[in-house]
Amino acid sequence: MSGELSPIDKAKFVAAKRAAEFVESGMRVGLGTGSTAAWLVRCLGELVREEGLRFKGVPTSTRTAELARDVGIEVISLDEAKWLDLTIDGADEFDEELSLIKGGGGALLQEKIVATASDQMVVIADAAKEVGHLGAFPLPVEVIPFGWQTSLALIEEMLISMDVMGRKATLRMNGDRPYITDEANHILDLHLTRIGNPRQLSMVLNQIPGVVENGLFIDICDKVVIGHGDGRVEVRDINEGTVTETQLDFVEDDNLFRDI
Structure with missing residues (x-):
């Protein structure tokens, strides 16, 4: 049940749910590693099962690959995909220039390879991940x-x-x-x-x-999707110079929460 989630988990969930909207059928999509990226995989799995979304996912770790298969996402390797339309991943920190620190989950090498093999990288994060200067996170x-x-x-x-x-x-x-x-x-x-x-x-x-x-990701991230515990989601596009904000509602019987 979503009502049992902490504010941080709610923020991660709404960021992931908003970012899942960027995925379209026919795409090849890099799937990140970490707690926020796991929410994304669950959201995409629901779209596959409930709305017929069809895309190929390239995971950045064995953990993500296992979860993606479990929720019904077709998994392929980067060598099979060759190039990706989009990668969506979390971050341990990001600054105003959308420079990142990643690798808290131990998958920084695959994450960087996949992200740089993509037309676009979208980062999903809760608001606490934004910093004035990188470095507080190891x-x-x-x-x-x-x-x-x-x-x-x-x-x-x-x-x-x-x-x-x-x-x-x-x-x-x-x-x-x-x-x-x-x-x-x-x-x-x-x-x-x-x-x-x-x-x-x-x-x-x-x-x-x-x-x-x-784990420094410089000039790689194109958009950051920032979730808040009250359901607000902010999307910053560094290429377009735009900031948009939406409000997502929680659904208490959402299938995503059955295994939590």
């Missing part, structure tokens, strides 16, 4: 396991010359073992507090040996 950096401590030391040394407030870096853990990504890599979380120049930091990070990719 920045994930995916590194290969071989020599990861060397990569960590090189990153920490590099951060001395960067416009950041914090320089602590930690290996992400899963219990008492290192977290392993879908590509069998590790993730280093950089606790930077504030990133003064995200574009520069992203470029320098990816020059460090052992670094596969980082």
